[in-house]
Amino acid sequence: MSTSRPAAARSWTAWDRLITTAGRIPLHAVVLAVTALWLTPALGLIVSAFRPSRLVTISGWWNAAMPPFALTLENFHQVLTTYNLGRSFLNSLAITVPATVIPVLLGAYAAYAFAWMRFPGRDALFALVVGALVIPLQMTLIPVLRLFASAGLVGTFPAAWLAHTAYGLPLAIYLLRNFIGSLPRDLLESAHLDGAGPLTVFFRLILPLSIPAVASLAIFQFLWVWNDLLVALVFVGGTPSVAPLTVTVSNLVNSLGGNWQLLTAAALVSMLLPLAVFVALQQYFVRGILAGAVKG
Amino acid sequence: MGAFALLLVAVVGVPAVQVGYVVLVEAMLGRLGPVPQRVLRPWLWLAPALLFLGAFLIYPAAGTIWLSVLGPRSDRFVGLENYLFALTNTDMRIAFRNNLLWLTAFTTVTVGLGLAMAVLADRVRYESVVKTVMFLPMAVSFVAAGVIWKFVYEFRPAGAPQIGLANALLVRVIPGFEPVAWLVHPVANNLALIMVAVWVWVGFCLVILSAALKAIPSEILEAARVDGASEWRLFWTVIVPMLGPTITVVATTMVIFSLKAFDIVYVMTNGNFNTEVIANRMYKEMFTFRDFGRAGAIAVILFAATIPVMAANIRWFRRQEALR
Numbered sequence: 001m002s003t004s005r006p007a008a009a010r011s012w013t014a015w016d017r018l019i020t021t022a023g024r025i026p027l028h029a030v031v032l033a034v035t036a037l038w039l040t041p042a043l044g045l046i047v048s049a050f051r052p053s054r055l056v057t058i059s060g061w062w063n064a065a066m067p068p069f070a071l072t073l074e075n076f077h078q079v080l081t082t083y084n085l086g087r088s089f090l091n092s093l094a095i096t097v098p099a100t101v102i103p104v105l106l107g108a109y110a111a112y113a114f115a116w117m118r119f120p121g122r123d124a125l126f127a128l129v130v131g132a133l134v135i136p137l138q139m140t141l142i143p144v145l146r147l148f149a150s151a152g153l154v155g156t157f158p159a160a161w162l163a164h165t166a167y168g169l170p171l172a173i174y175l176l177r178n179f180i181g182s183l184p185r186d187l188l189e190s191a192h193l194d195g196a197g198p199l200t201v202f203f204r205l206i207l208p209l210s211i212p213a214v215a216s217l218a219i220f221q222f223l224w225v226w227n228d229l230l231v232a233l234v235f236v237g238g239t240p241s242v243a244p245l246t247v248t249v250s251n252l253v254n255s256l257g258g259n260w261q262l263l264t265a266a267a268l269v270s271m272l273l274p275l276a277v278f279v280a281l282q283q284y285f286v287r288g289i290l291a292g293a294v295k296g
Numbered sequence: 297m298g299a300f301a302l303l304l305v306a307v308v309g310v311p312a313v314q315v316g317y318v319v320l321v322e323a324m325l326g327r328l329g330p331v332p333q334r335v336l337r338p339w340l341w342l343a344p345a346l347l348f349l350g351a352f353l354i355y356p357a358a359g360t361i362w363l364s365v366l367g368p369r370s371d372r373f374v375g376l377e378n379y380l381f382a383l384t385n386t387d388m389r390i391a392f393r394n395n396l397l398w399l400t401a402f403t404t405v406t407v408g409l410g411l412a413m414a415v416l417a418d419r420v421r422y423e424s425v426v427k428t429v430m431f432l433p434m435a436v437s438f439v440a441a442g443v444i445w446k447f448v449y450e451f452r453p454a455g456a457p458q459i460g461l462a463n464a465l466l467v468r469v470i471p472g473f474e475p476v477a478w479l480v481h482p483v484a485n486n487l488a489l490i491m492v493a494v495w496v497w498v499g500f501c502l503v504i505l506s507a508a509l510k511a512i513p514s515e516i517l518e519a520a521r522v523d524g525a526s527e528w529r530l531f532w533t534v535i536v537p538m539l540g541p542t543i544t545v546v547a548t549t550m551v552i553f554s555l556k557a558f559d560i561v562y563v564m565t566n567g568n569f570n571t572e573v574i575a576n577r578m579y580k581e582m583f584t585f586r587d588f589g590r591a592g593a594i595a596v597i598l599f600a601a602t603i604p605v606m607a608a609n610i611r612w613f614r615r616q617e618a619l620r
Contacts, residue, residue: 013521024419031416031426034409038430038495044461045444060459094302098310103348105314110345117338125342132349134606135357136556138578138595142588143359144352157302161310166352169345198337199322227437229559230579246439250563253443260447260459267443271436278435282428289500290507 049075049265056261075265083262084240084248085269092226092244092270094157095236099164099225104218106165107172108180108210112202114173115181116188126177132170140166141234148235155242159235160225167231168221175291179213180206216288219281226274245270317344357599364592368585378593388594391572394486398554398573402490402497407547409494410501411539414509415531417502427506431499438496438559445492446564449478480569489571492560497553501546508542509535541612548609555601574598 047061050071055063064071080086113119114126144163145154153159183206191201207214225231229246238247249266256262278285321340325333367374382388413430417423433441450460454475458464463475478488512535520534536543558575565571567580574594581591 016521016526027416027419031413031420034413035426035429038433038498040461041444041448041495042433042436044447045440048447056459058459059457060461060464062461062464090303094306097303098306101311102314105311106345106348109318109341113338113341117341119335119338122338129345129349132353134599134603135353136595136598136602138556138575139360139599140353140356141360141595142363142582142592143356147351147356157306162348163352166348169349170353173345197322197326198341199318202318223435227435227439229437229439229562230575233579234583246437246559249437249443250439253439253446253563258450260450263443264447267440271440274435274437275432278432282431285434286503286507289503 045264045267048260049268051075051261053259053261057258075261076269079252079262079266079269083252083256083266084243085245085266087240088243088245088248089269089273091157091242092246093273095160095164095232095244096222096225098157098161099168100218100221102161103165103168103172103221104214107169107176107217108207108214109202110169110173111176111180112198112206114177115183126173129170130174133174137167137231145234154235155237155239157236157242160232160244163231163235164221164225164228168224172217172221175217175288176210176213178291179210183209212284212287213291215281216284216291219277219285220288222277223274223285314344360592360595362592363588364596366589366592368587368589370588374589378589379597381590382593382597387567387572388574388577390570391567391574391577394570394572395555395557395574397486398490398493398557399551401487402493402554402557403547403550405490405494406497406501406550407543410498410546411505411536411543413498413502414506415535418506418509427499427502430502433496434499436496438492439563441492441496442560442563445488445495446479449488451475451477451480479565479571482570485565485569485571489560489564492564493553493557497550501550504546505539505542508539512538541615545609545612548605548612551605552602552609555598555605 044061047064048056050073051061051064052070052072052074055068055070110129114122140163148154148159148162153162188201188205191205196204226244227246229250232244232247233250236242236244236247238251240248243251249263249270252263252266318341321337325337325340328336363370364378365373365375413426417426420426436444448461449463450458451463452458452460452475458467458475460478462478466473467475476484479485481488516534516538517530520530525533556575557573558579561567561571561573561576562579567573567576575598578591578594578598581587581594
């Protein structure tokens with residue numbers, strides 16, 4: 001068996017190589033076709049956002065590559081002013097920034113306590129926090145809405161901050177505890193011996209060392225809140241002065257119907273910031289995903 | 297001006313309050329003896345997070361269970377009436393059927409395509425480009441994805457110029473093809489919606505599975521090749537079993553998403569033409585019909601459906617961690 005093997009193996013690998021070489025054409029064809037399928041719908045959105053309305057309704061966007069070459073910025077001008085997208089952009093920002101900062105920092109406090117402080121019931125409490133990941137946010141909507149209504153918070157930014165903080169915390173605590181808990185014990189103990197208090201340890205040592213975990217978590221939360229529709233719809237609503245981009249754009253889908261040049265421009269505006277963040281910080285995002293950053 | 301002040305509060309005020317809290321806590325603890333310090337400190341560092349979790353997650357979730365056995369305005373006890381409604385009502389039955397379709401079709405396609413692309417892209421030099429392109433939709437909201445694909449599905453009667461990509465392409469490629477109203481057609485529409493979700497989520501599956509694939513020691517693959525295993529056999533007898541745990545994690549994540557699917561349906565059809573799903577139905581009961589009892593019951597059913605999957609998911613993560 002062992003004597004005949006090498007020859008057979010060599011002929012097999014040669015045969016395989018031949019097949020693979022011939023087979024590489026279909027391989028490239030499939031990979032490129034799927035990639036093109038993924039890219040084309042987005043390309044249609046980008047192109048249409050720059051085409052004048054008279055052309056969008058009579059010809060497909062792929063005709064933009066043929067004469068008449070007519071591109072315009074008019075669509076963006078219209079959605080930003082007439083359709084309130086400029087204000088919605090700011091609203092999205094005003095909702096997303098605190099709704100990202102609050103849960104990440106509070107999660108880091110809690111993670112620090114869970115990882116490096118001793119107290120009775122610690123493990124059970126941590127299990128409860130992780131267990132909260134299973135609660136779909138639909139379970140909380142009505143009671144929280146009533147709570148906000150009694151506090152006069154419905155239709156305000158703080159309502160979204162509070163809700164998103166709570167929804168983001170289980171994941172934040174889970175991920176950060178795992179990361180902070182894996183920091184070298186010697187380092188923290190020697191800092192302690194040097195007379196550093198918890199504040200110094202946390203802000204000078206733990207937080208800077210946890211930047212990779214904090215960054216991937218922050219990107220997650222940022223994208224999640226920026227792209228969220230349900231929470232915004234329920235707690236913030238569609239009033240122009242507070243409505244974030246997702247709510248405004250989804251309303252435009254109903255009211256603008258077939259005005260594709262405007263709808264695509266509006267959707268493109270809503271995509272710019274998350275895409276920029278995503279492209280710039282993709283490494284952290286991927287690392288977060290691989291560390292189990294999956295939102296329930 | 298109002299917007300500027302707001303931004304200032306958001307960017308400077310909020311973090312300042314948070315940092316101020318722990319500074320205050322430590323200043324207070326500094327005045328106490330070492331024993332009360334040690335006892336109190338963990339709870340004070342945990343307090344804000346626990347308060348948020350209690351007030352906006354755990355307590356409301358319990359509240360919803362209570363609401364689900366009350367009437368529309370939560371003023372009388374109705375027992376299991378809302379659940380009876382949720383499980384027998386025609387629209388809800390359609391929603392259950394569709395969520396089941398989402399669960400099977402969405403999960404199979406995302407995991408299957410993600411795995412296939414992970415293995416295939418591993419063999420080409422432009423792998424990173426492929427992965428980035430397929431991963432990019434993850435950054436886009438479902439609302440924007442809904443716009444992108446609603447445009448792809450745009451329908452014009454036969455003879456008129458098709459401006460939607462799907463119909464334009466099919467009319468050109470298949471002779472005599474009748475344009476389809478994708479979002480209205482009784483069989484196609486649910487699959488058309490699921491395709492949008494697939495477009496968004498495949499990149500997620502691809503990235504995770506690709507990372508796991510690269511973690512398989514190349515000696516194992518080489519050994520199998522030397523033993524004469526074909527690539528096809530290698531895939532089924534080595535790669536798939538070795539990726540088993542990762543595939544399970546990815547699949548459960550997809551199952552959970554499919555159970556809670558909301559945005560895409562809300563934006564593209566709002567559940568019309570038999571495309572209703574459970575989460576959209578809950579939103580309608582809550583806001584359109586103002587029936588908090590029924591909405592609560594639907595939420596509880598959704599919760600009950602996700603528990604086993606989520607529990608399995610967390611267990612898998614734990615086990616993976618133990619192996620690390």
